[in-house]
Amino acid sequence: MKPATPPYPAITPYASGMLAVGGIHHVYWETSGNPDGIPVLFVHGGPGSGTSPAQRRFFDPARYRIVLFDQRGAGRSTPHGELADNTTPHLIADMEALRRELGVERWLVFGGSWGSTLALAYAEAHPDACLGLVLRGIFLCRPQEIDWFLYGIRAFFPEAQRRLAEYLPEAERHDLLTAYHRRLVDPDPRVHQPAAYEWATFEASCSTLLPNPELIAAFGSDKTALSLARIEAHYFVNRIFLPENSLLANVHRIRHLPATIVQGRYDAVCPIVSADDLARAWPEARYVIVPDAGHSAFEPGICRELVAACDRFAATGGFAP
Secondary structure, three states: OOOOOOOOOOOOOOEEEEEEOOOOOEEEEEEEEOOOOEEEEEEOOOOOOOOOHHHHHHOOOOOEEEEEEOOOOOOOOEOOOOOOOOOHHHHHHHHHHHHHHOOOOOEEEEEEEHHHHHHHHHHHHOHHHEEEEEEEEEOOOOHHHHHHHHOHHHHOOHHHHHHHHHOOOHHHOOOHHHHHHHHHOOOOHHHHHHHHHHHHHHHHHOOOOOOOHHHHHHHHOHHHHHHHHHHHHHHHHOHHHOOOOHHHHOHHHOOOOOEEEEEEOOOOOOOHHHHHHHHHHOOOOEEEEEOOOOOOOOOHHHHHHHHHHHHHHHHHOOOOO
16 A cells, blocks of 8 residues: 555645754654744654655645654654653753744744654644644553554454564563663664664554555665664653653643544554543644554645645634634
């Protein structure tokens, strides 16, 4: 199955740059669409996946000033795959630095999967910088969600989970995260690159309702696989560098903001229970369950609802029907 094409045409950025955020890190950013439009920040997943041109197409380019950026160590940001000074508070600070760099007073924040995690963390830290949120494939990075991703997911994808586990010696399969993390941070490419491939293609294999060979191939490329697998394992080992359950515990800070939550019913990577927990804690948010979708933002139903949410916000200044 090929990804659905968002309805807006392919566009190219009118500006881009590398933002120095302290130490060795430089963060890639780009802006496209209408320079005078509603600012929207696209927050990519992973962590570590980076952005792609197709992600500009969720937004009406006549009405939005579309900002994409690659988080530390991901995509075109440098150094690639770097873990030093790479924590959730660092990423939140980078988003604020980028907002100031671009002269944005407030922006709509759009994120899915890990992007929903970071979008929530950012909004809870800086609610006054947000116009609202569009969230997809909710991931709150609680211990049970990480355990599901590495083990429980075999209830739906036993072949993929078995391949992930059986890459390791049998004695290490009881703790997949520790075993993979040790390999992924090893400086020797002969050690980290094969492990990165197994991790990244496992995730891609579980991310769509129907098989998507193109997505698996994209995730399995050397550059994407390394940043995705290494940075994800780094964040999971460190419980995303935030207090446990802090995202739900601090929802009260953002309940006044307009929000739409889009969730695939059969999302195996980020099961719907997390979206349900968030929606119950945030009853003011518009909660949309897509009945025939998995995890990917490019599944037809999810793509349609994300575009509709952004169109609705642009038309109404919020998410009113």
